[in-house]
Amino acid sequence: MSTFKLTIMELVPIFVDDEGSVEGLFAVRYREGEPDEFERLFEQWDDSNFVLSYFLFNEEFLKDSYFDYYETFGHFDKAFNLSEKVEFEATQIYSLFIQYRLDGYKTSSGFLQTLFKPLEKEKKQFDEDSLQESKFKIEDKINNPQPILRLYGLRIEDNTFVITGGAIKLTHWMEHHHDTLEELNKLQKVKEWLLENDVTSQDDIKYSYYEK
Amino acid sequence: MKNENFRKLISNTPSKWEEKVNEKIEKPWLSEYSAKIARNISAILNTRDEFNQTDLAVLLGVERQYISRVLQGKENLSLQTIWKLSRKLEFELLDFPTYNFNVNEKLKYKEFRQSKENKNLEAMVIPFSPFKEQPDSTKVIYSYLKLKYAD
Numbered sequence: 001m002s003t004f005k006l007t008i009m010e011l012v013p014i015f016v017d018d019e020g021s022v023e024g025l026f027a028v029r030y031r032e033g034e035p036d037e038f039e040r041l042f043e044q045w046d047d048s049n050f051v052l053s054y055f056l057f058n059e060e061f062l063k064d065s066y067f068d069y070y071e072t073f074g075h076f077d078k079a080f081n082l083s084e085k086v087e088f089e090a091t092q093i094y095s096l097f098i099q100y101r102l103d104g105y106k107t108s109s110g111f112l113q114t115l116f117k118p119l120e121k122e123k124k125q126f127d128e129d130s131l132q133e134s135k136f137k138i139e140d141k142i143n144n145p146q147p148i149l150r151l152y153g154l155r156i157e158d159n160t161f162v163i164t165g166g167a168i169k170l171t172h173w174m175e176h177h178h179d180t181l182e183e184l185n186k187l188q189k190v191k192e193w194l195l196e197n198d199v200t201s202q203d204d205i206k207y208s209y210y211e212k
Numbered sequence: 213m214k215n216e217n218f219r220k221l222i223s224n225t226p227s228k229w230e231e232k233v234n235e236k237i238e239k240p241w242l243s244e245y246s247a248k249i250a251r252n253i254s255a256i257l258n259t260r261d262e263f264n265q266t267d268l269a270v271l272l273g274v275e276r277q278y279i280s281r282v283l284q285g286k287e288n289l290s291l292q293t294i295w296k297l298s299r300k301l302e303f304e305l306l307d308f309p310t311y312n313f314n315v316n317e318k319l320k321y322k323e324f325r326q327s328k329e330n331k332n333l334e335a336m337v338i339p340f341s342p343f344k345e346q347p348d349s350t351k352v353i354y355s356y357l358k359l360k361y362a363d
Contacts, residue, residue, distance in 0.1 A: 009223070010221055010222065010225075011221045011222050011223060012222075012223045012225065012226070012227045013223075013226065013227070014229065016226055021215070022215055022219055022222070023279035026222070027227065029223060029225075035227070035228065035229075036223075036227050036229075038227060038229050039227050039229040039232065042229055042232055042233060043232065046232075046236060046284075046285075047284045047285070047286075048247040048250035048251050048254065048283065048284055048285035049250060049251075049280075049283035049284050049285070050252045050284070052255065052258075053254065053258070056255075064339050076255065079255075080251060080255070081250055084251075087243055087326075088249060091233075091236065091237070091243070091348045094233040095233070095237065098230060098233060098234075101230070120241060128283050148264055156218070187241075194221075195220060196216045197217055199217050199218050199221070207351055208346070209331070
């Protein structure tokens, strides 16, 4: 059962169209006085103690073949290596978003919609339906071929996304770790909240298996 | 999308994400040094059930919040603090390489200085490193932790 208590306050602009439209990237702020999800995740991934402790606490998940890429010998080795990786990857992700904010995200090389992908395994393209569950991960086959950090959000429409959360991804299936399962729950809750506020109309809220 | 409905949900309080990211990018020593030291301290504390953040704060005579920030990798630690932490943790947090200025390298340096074309270039960069490759502190702590776990 989910422990997540939803008290959605508002949508915080991360970067938006300068022309006064609501096109752009937003993040949910769940509770008053707390940072929005985009800011909170940066703080979390940039906290050396949190990240190392997270990997030490989740020792059993590091034995998964998902982490075979890390040719290391012991639990501590993996935890150290992965902690450094998280720090590196977080900087990569947030630097990329700074670049998008500075260069504009609707240029030929920088459509915001190209950064996000549908969350559902079988879907390669976004549907025309709005409020589709989406994911972001860094694409860097040379320096970071197996990214471990994810941002999750809802696609409102082309170039407009709402980030609902993110996670250090330890299992192939989101349902197999309580943190990523919680992220699925958050996606659904925010979707319902947007629908209640008549942001869009959509009859079918899907809940099926999701990939990385 | 119904713009007006969406607009009603938008906050007037801006995000501070960019400010925080820029602060990190502008202070590379935090990720290259402070975070590494923080992970080492965190790992050591994890191996010692009888010794936690509060105990460390008491031993150092500082607030627990300060230790918390050190462990987050957010503190620009002074050499004095690193020295104190190393003594209390009984583990050297800074690892210095041995100065291996060996005979062959001395000869190379002498030849370089005496060569005609370089004779007058006193300020020229020495074309080799006097340091021999040494294991970095992270590898040293891996070995330490493996020993602890072996116990």
